[in-house]
Amino acid sequence: MLKIRxxxxxxxxxxxxxxxxxxxxxxxxxxxxxPSGGGKTTLLRIITGLEKCDDGSIEISGNTLCKDGKYCDKKTANIIRKDVGLVFQSFNLFPHKSVLENIIEAPIRVLGEKKENAINKALEILNFLGLSDKANNYPCELSGGQKQRVAIGRALALNPKLMCFDEPTSALDPSLTLDVAKLIRNLSKEGMSMLIITHDMEFAKLVSDKIVSMDSGKIIENISIIINFQLIIILL
Known part of the structure; x- marks a missing residue:
């Protein structure tokens, strides 16, 4: 799904x-x-198109975004970007729009979906996220955990093949971390690939198939994590 060299x-x-x-x-x-300053966020920003690299190659879902630092044309880049979703650390929800409006904004404006179709899909996403009763609420009326789920729902509305998370639990109470972990594992069962940036090692162990340690701009360790029986029971 993602190949970086x-x-x-x-x-x-x-x-x-x-x-x-x-x-x-x-x-x-x-x-x-x-650690902070190790390059994690810069890596994420380049993958999601918020920054451009100076050198190297990136392939997403079999399509070449850049090779040896040279980017593809804008039309191709836009097609590739639609395969990548991003959930920001601070949620970045539109405060003046309802939960439903936050979710349908991008499909209508970016993908050109008809409003009725976007709404139907958004309602399905909210049901999957356990937020069916919050469709008409505004961000200020939601808890931190609910805002995080709405942010995930907004990214899901674009049908990404690769979902990127920037510190998904940093703004949440510890008690909500398990809920986010369960949601991410459920998305994985649907076949979605995910890249997660976090300082929370316990959360990383809960959700990951593989943990990559990064420091001073380099991958310094690559550890495959096999979730033990106890953790599987917790996430069921």
């Missing part, structure tokens, strides 16, 4: 990414952990 990024005179290699298989959950 030799990814480099410089800000000013600082080399932030120093030749990163990373693979994510279809339906796989890969978690990137490591």
């Amino acid at each position: 030799g990814l480099k990024k410089t800000f000013g005179n600082t080399l932030v990414l120093k030749g990163v290699d990373l693979d994510i298989l279809e339906g796989e959950i890969v978690v990137v952990v490591g």
